[in-house]
Amino acid sequence: MQPVIDARAVTKRYGKVEALSGLDLVIESGTIAAVLGPNGAGKTTLVRIVATLLSFDSGTVHVAGHDVTHQPHAVRRLIGLAGQSAAVEPAMTGRENLRMVGRLYGLTASEARRRADAVLERLSLADAGDRPVKTYSGGMRRRLDLGASLVGAPRLLLLDEPTTGLDPGSRIELWDTIRDLAASGTDVLLTTQYLDEADRLAAHVAIVDRGRVIAEGTPGELKARAGADRVEVHLRDEDDLVSAAAALTRVSGHEPAVDRGARRCSVSVERGTVVLGELARALDDAGVVVQDLTLRRPTLDEVFLSMTGRPAPELALASPRPAR
Amino acid sequence: MSTVSLEHTTVPPGRGASFAVATAQTASRTLRQFLRTPQLVVVSTATGILFLLIFRYVFGGAVAHLGGVSYVDFVVPGFVTTGVLFTGMGAASGVAEDVQSGFVDRLRSLPIARSSLVAGRMVADAGLLAWGLVVTTAAGFAVGFRLHGSVAGGAAALGLCLLYGLAFDALFVTSGLYAGSAQAAQGTSFLVFPLSFVSSAYVPVSTMPSWMQPVARWQPMTAMVDSVRILADGPATARTLGHPLHEYLLLSLAWCAVLLVVFVPLAAARFRSS
Numbered sequence: 001m002q003p004v005i006d007a008r009a010v011t012k013r014y015g016k017v018e019a020l021s022g023l024d025l026v027i028e029s030g031t032i033a034a035v036l037g038p039n040g041a042g043k044t045t046l047v048r049i050v051a052t053l054l055s056f057d058s059g060t061v062h063v064a065g066h067d068v069t070h071q072p073h074a075v076r077r078l079i080g081l082a083g084q085s086a087a088v089e090p091a092m093t094g095r096e097n098l099r100m101v102g103r104l105y106g107l108t109a110s111e112a113r114r115r116a117d118a119v120l121e122r123l124s125l126a127d128a129g130d131r132p133v134k135t136y137s138g139g140m141r142r143r144l145d146l147g148a149s150l151v152g153a154p155r156l157l158l159l160d161e162p163t164t165g166l167d168p169g170s171r172i173e174l175w176d177t178i179r180d181l182a183a184s185g186t187d188v189l190l191t192t193q194y195l196d197e198a199d200r201l202a203a204h205v206a207i208v209d210r211g212r213v214i215a216e217g218t219p220g221e222l223k224a225r226a227g228a229d230r231v232e233v234h235l236r237d238e239d240d241l242v243s244a245a246a247a248l249t250r251v252s253g254h255e256p257a258v259d260r261g262a263r264r265c266s267v268s269v270e271r272g273t274v275v276l277g278e279l280a281r282a283l284d285d286a287g288v289v290v291q292d293l294t295l296r297r298p299t300l301d302e303v304f305l306s307m308t309g310r311p312a313p314e315l316a317l318a319s320p321r322p323a324r
Numbered sequence: 325m326s327t328v329s330l331e332h333t334t335v336p337p338g339r340g341a342s343f344a345v346a347t348a349q350t351a352s353r354t355l356r357q358f359l360r361t362p363q364l365v366v367v368s369t370a371t372g373i374l375f376l377l378i379f380r381y382v383f384g385g386a387v388a389h390l391g392g393v394s395y396v397d398f399v400v401p402g403f404v405t406t407g408v409l410f411t412g413m414g415a416a417s418g419v420a421e422d423v424q425s426g427f428v429d430r431l432r433s434l435p436i437a438r439s440s441l442v443a444g445r446m447v448a449d450a451g452l453l454a455w456g457l458v459v460t461t462a463a464g465f466a467v468g469f470r471l472h473g474s475v476a477g478g479a480a481a482l483g484l485c486l487l488y489g490l491a492f493d494a495l496f497v498t499s500g501l502y503a504g505s506a507q508a509a510q511g512t513s514f515l516v517f518p519l520s521f522v523s524s525a526y527v528p529v530s531t532m533p534s535w536m537q538p539v540a541r542w543q544p545m546t547a548m549v550d551s552v553r554i555l556a557d558g559p560a561t562a563r564t565l566g567h568p569l570h571e572y573l574l575l576s577l578a579w580c581a582v583l584l585v586v587f588v589p590l591a592a593a594r595f596r597s598s
Contacts, residue, residue, distance in 0.1 A: 051433045055597055076435040077340060087426035089353055091360040103349045104434045106339035132360065148430065 002065050004029045004156050004187045005050060010059035011211075012045055019045040020056065021211035027204065029064075032178065032188040034202035036195065042211040043191035044084070047160045050189070051081045064155060077105075080149030081158045086141035087148070090134035094125055094144050097133060098151050105152030112151070119147045123177065139170030146177065150186075157181065159190040163197060175201055195304070207307060215307045223297045225306075231279060232266040234292035241265060244290075247282040251275055263291075340435025343443070350431065350444025354418070355451055364418075368411055369456060373463045376403050379526055380467045387527060391564035393557055397472065400464035401481070401553040402525030404457060406545060408489030409516045411456035412496050415449050419500030420509035428501075428595070438595040442588060445497055446490060453489035457482055472558035481555040484576070488548045491580035494587035501594040524565070525549045544579035547572045 005027040012020040020042045027033045035043050048054040049061055052072040060067065066074040088097045095116050102112030120129040123143045133141060142162070149157060159178070163171045178201060182188050192198050198205045199219045206216040215222055231252070233244050241258060248256040248267045252275060256267035269275040276295050283290055298306075341349065358365055376399075384395045422428045431441055461482065471478050496512055503509035522536060523529075523545035529537055540546055551572040554562045562568050 048429075051429075053429055053432055073340065073435055076433060079433060081430065081433040083426040083429055085426040087430040089357060089427070091357045092353065096356070100349050100353055101430075101434070104341045104346055104431070104436050106341050106345075106435065152434075 001029055003027055003062075004064050005033075005189060006060075006062040007046070007050070008060045010046075010049065010056055010061060012042075012049065012054070012056040018211055020049075022059070023208070023212050025206055025213055025216075027187070027189060029187050030185075031203040032182045032190065032201055033204040033206065034198035035189065035191045035206050035208050036193070036198040037191075037208035038193060041208045043208055044160055045211075046208070047081075047083075047158050047189070047191055051079055051158050052076055053081075077152075078155040079158055080152060080154030080156070081160075082142075082146045082149040082162060083160045084164060086138075086145040088133050088141060088144050091132060093130050093132055094120060094136070094147075095129040097144060098147055101148045102151040107152070115151050115153075119150050122150075123147045124173075139166055139173070142166060142170070143174065143177070146174070150181070154186065156187045156189065159188065161191055161193065163192070163194070207304060209304075209308050215303070220297075222303045225303070228268040228270055229298075230266050230268050230296045231275060232264060232292075232294045232296060233279075233283065233290060234294075235263045235265075236289045236291045238263050240288040243286045244283060244288045247279065247286050247288065251279045251282050269295075341440075343437045343440050346436035346440035347443040347447060350441055351447035351451075354445060354448030357418075358448070358452055364414060365452065365455070368414060369459050372403070372407050372410055372456070372460050376400075376460065376463055376467060379403070383526075390528065393561055393564060396464075396468045397470065397557050398553070399526055400467070400469035401556045402523075402549045404460045404464060404482075405485055405488065405549045405552045406520040406523070406525045407456055407460045408453055408485055409492055409520055409545075411453055412449060412489050412493045413512050413516050414452075415445065415493055415496040416500035416503065416509040416512045417506040419445065419497050420503045420506045423501060424505060432595065439592045441595045442494075442497065442591045446493055449493045449497075450486065450490055453486055453493070457485050457489075471556060472561075473555050477555040481552040484548070484551060484555075484573075487580055488544075488576065491583035494584055494591060498587045498591040498594065501591055519543060519545050523549055524553075542575075544576065544583070547575035547579060551576045 003026045005025060007023060007025045010020050010023045011018070023042065023046065025035075025046070035046060037043050045054065049056050050063060050068065052068050052075050055069070062068070063075045064078055066078070068075050088094075089100075092100070098116035098119055099109075099112045102115050103109065107115060117126075117129075120126045123146065125140065125143060125147065128136065128140060133144060136144065146159070146162065149159075162178070163174050166174065175197075178188055178190070190201070203218060204216065205219055205222060206213045207222070208214070215225065217225070231248070233248065235241060235244055238260065241260060241263065245256050245258055245265050248265060252267045252269045254267050254269075256265045258265040273295065276293070280290075280293060283293070379399050380396055384399070387395050387398075390398050428441070432438060473481075499512050500509045503511070522532075522540050523543060524540065525545060529540045529546065532540055550565050550567075551569065554565065554569045554572065559569070565572075
C-alpha cells in the first residue's frame with residue numbers, strides 16, 4: 001500500500017538556521033505516527049511542509065502519492081490540520097465555525113450543517129455548539145479546533161503538538177478522541193515533546209533531532225534499541241544482599257549494582273523475560289526473601305539519551321499526570 | 325463520547341470551495357467578527373465623529389478665507405474622505421492577528437484558491453467602509469454641512485470614497501500580512517496621520533509652508549478629497565481649489581490603480597507562501 005506520507009531527504013533553511021537537514025520519513029497508512037523531539041528539532045517545520053504551508057529547499061514530499069509542491073490542491077483535499085493554537089473564530093459559535101470550514105472544504109450548505117452537527121456531537125461539544133467560542137475554555141477551543149480539521153473527513157490528520165498547554169483531564173480526552181479517529185480509518189501524524197504521549201498514543205514513533213530522524217520504530221523497538229532491559233530485585237532483609245547479588249551475577253553474567261540503603265540490586269540483562277524466570281528460581285534456591293522483582297524496559301527519555309548521546313533538556317520527560 | 329458516525333463514506337473527499345463560495349464564507353466570517361465585536365466598529369466611528377466636532381467647532385472659527393465656501397462645507401467632504409483611512413487601518417491589525425492565531429494557516433491548508441482570502445477580507449472591509457461612510461456623512465449633515473452639488477454628484481462622491489477606501493485597504497491588508505504581529509501592524513497609523521493631515525482635507529494646501537505644498541498636492545488623499553469636495557460642494561468650488569474636477573478625478577483614480585495593482589498581488593502572494 002502507498003505510504004500516506006513519504007518524505008525524502010528534505011532540507012529547509014531559514015537564513016542561517018537549518019531547520020530540516022535531510023529528513024527522511026515514511027509513514028504507512030493505518031497508524032497513529034508520532035514525531036517526537038525537543039523544541040527546535042524541526043517538528044513544526046515538517047508539519048507545515050506536509051500541510052503545503054511551507055516550501056522547502058530540496059528533497060521530495062508526497063502525501064498519499066501527491067506531490068506537495070506540484071499538486072498542493074490535491075494534498076489539501078486529503079488533509080486536516082490542527083496547529084498549536086486554536087485557529088477558530090472567537091466571535092462565532094462552535095457550530096458556525098465548523099459549518100464555515102465545511103463549506104470551504106466544498107460541502108453544500110446542508111452537508112456542512114449535518115457534518116458540523118456530527119462533529120460537535122462526536123467531540124462532546126453539542127451543548128456548547130451555539131455559544132460564541134470566546135466563552136469556551138482552553139480545552140474546549142482546542143477540541144473545536146480539532147473538530148474543524150475533521151469537518152472535511154480528511155484522510156490524514158496533522159496535529160502539531162495537540163495537547164501542549166492542556167490540563168491533564170483535557171489531554172486524556174483528546175488522546176481518546178485521537179485513538180477513536182484512528183480506529184475509524186483516519187491516518188494521524190502528530191508531533192509531541194512528551195515522551196509518554198508518543199509512547200501511549202503512537203504505533204510508529206520517529207525521534208527527530210536537529211532536523212533529521214535519528215531513530216524510528218514502534219515504541220517497543222525504540223526501547224529495545226536503547227539497550228538492554230534491567231532487572232531489579234528489592235529485598236526484605238539487608239543481609240540477603242550478598243547472596244542476591246551472587247544470584248544476579250550467575251544468571252546475567254554481569255556485576256550487579258547494589259544499593260545497600262534501599263536493599264536493592266539491579267543488573268542489565270539481554271533477554272529479560274527469559275532471565276526473569278531463571279533469576280526467580282536462583283533467588284529461591286539461595287533462600288532469599290524477595291519483596292519485589294521487576295523487569296524494566298528503558299524509557300523513551302533513555303532512548304533519546306542513547307541516540308543523541310546527550311540528555312533532552314527541553315524535552316518534557318512526562319506530561320502532567322492526570323488526577324486519578 | 326457518543327458514537328455518531330464519522331466514517332469516510334458519509335462525505336465524499338473534499339472537493340474544495342469555488343472562488344465565489346470561499347470569498348463569501350471568509351467575508352461573512354470577518355463581517356460577523358465586526359458585528360459581534362462592537363468595540364472594533366464603535367471606537368473608530370466614535371473617534372471619527374470626535375475629530376469632526378473638534379475641527380468643526382474648535383478650529384473652524386480660526387479658518388476664514390476659503391473663497392466663499394463655509395468651513396463646515398469645506399471640511400466635511402475632507403472628513404468623509406479621510407475617514408476611509410481611519411476605518412480601514414484596523415484591517416492591518418485584524419489580518420496580523422489572523423496570521424498570529426494560526427487562522428490564516430487553517431485557511432491556507434484548505435482546498436480553496438488563496439486569492440479568495442484577499443477577496444474575502446476586502447469584501448468584508450467594503451461593508452465596514454460603507455458603514456463608516458454613512459455614519460460620518462450623517463454626522464456631517466448634523467453639524468451643518470449642506471450639499472451644494474447635485475444629489476447624483478453626492479452619491480458618486482460616496483461611491484468614490486468606497487473605491488478609495490478599498491485601494492488603501494489593499495495596502496492595510498498587505499501590511500498586516502507582513503507585520504508579524506498585531507502591535508507591529510498598528511504602525512500603519514504612522515502612514516495614516518501624514519496622509520490625512522498633510523492633505524487638503526482639513527485646511528487648504530495653499531496655507532501650508534511652501535516646502536510642504538508639493539507633497540500635500542501630489543499625495544493621493546488630496547486628489548481624492550478634492551474630487552469628493554467638488555462633487556459635494558458644487559462646480560464653483562473647483563475655481564477655489566484651482567483645478568477642474570476631471571484633473572483631480574484622474575489623479576485619484578490613478579492612485580487607486582497604483583495601490584490596487586501593487587498591493588493586491590503582494591497580499592495574494594503572501595497568502596500563497598509564507
